[in-house]
Amino acid sequence: MFLLVKADDVPPADGMQQFKEYSAWVENLKKERWAGGEALHGKAWRLHKQGAEVVLDHVLKASADELSGYFLYEAADAEEALKIARTCPHLNYQGTLELREIFNKDENEKMKRSR
Numbered sequence: 001m002f003l004l005v006k007a008d009d010v011p012p013a014d015g016m017q018q019f020k021e022y023s024a025w026v027e028n029l030k031k032e033r034w035a036g037g038e039a040l041h042g043k044a045w046r047l048h049k050q051g052a053e054v055v056l057d058h059v060l061k062a063s064a065d066e067l068s069g070y071f072l073y074e075a076a077d078a079e080e081a082l083k084i085a086r087t088c089p090h091l092n093y094q095g096t097l098e099l100r101e102i103f104n105k106d107e108n109e110k111m112k113r114s115r
Helices: 010-027 078-085 089-092 104-115
Strands: 004-007 034-041 044-050 053-060 069-074 096-100
Touching: 010 034, 010 069, 010 089, 078 096, 089 096
Parallel strands: none
Antiparallel strands: 004 069, 004 096, 034 069, 044 053
């Protein structure tokens, strides 16, 4: 999973160019092992448990380090994921990518059995 951390504000004139670059990048990945992706709204909610009660901690507002989207790609290994990530247009707009591995079904079952 590629998590996109918000890029610096892109001037409106460049927004369409940025969208075209992302779209072309995604279309190229769809020929391989593309699994999905979406943009995320800037507004978010953070909750935590306080005693027995679940409390709305605060509403997260737009910030320089907010998640702005994600891409899912079924890479063979970390090396392949890093190779693909280096080509992401998000990096051309001072954005940051965070790569995370998603547990597969076997790993999830193993975790369940170990509890």
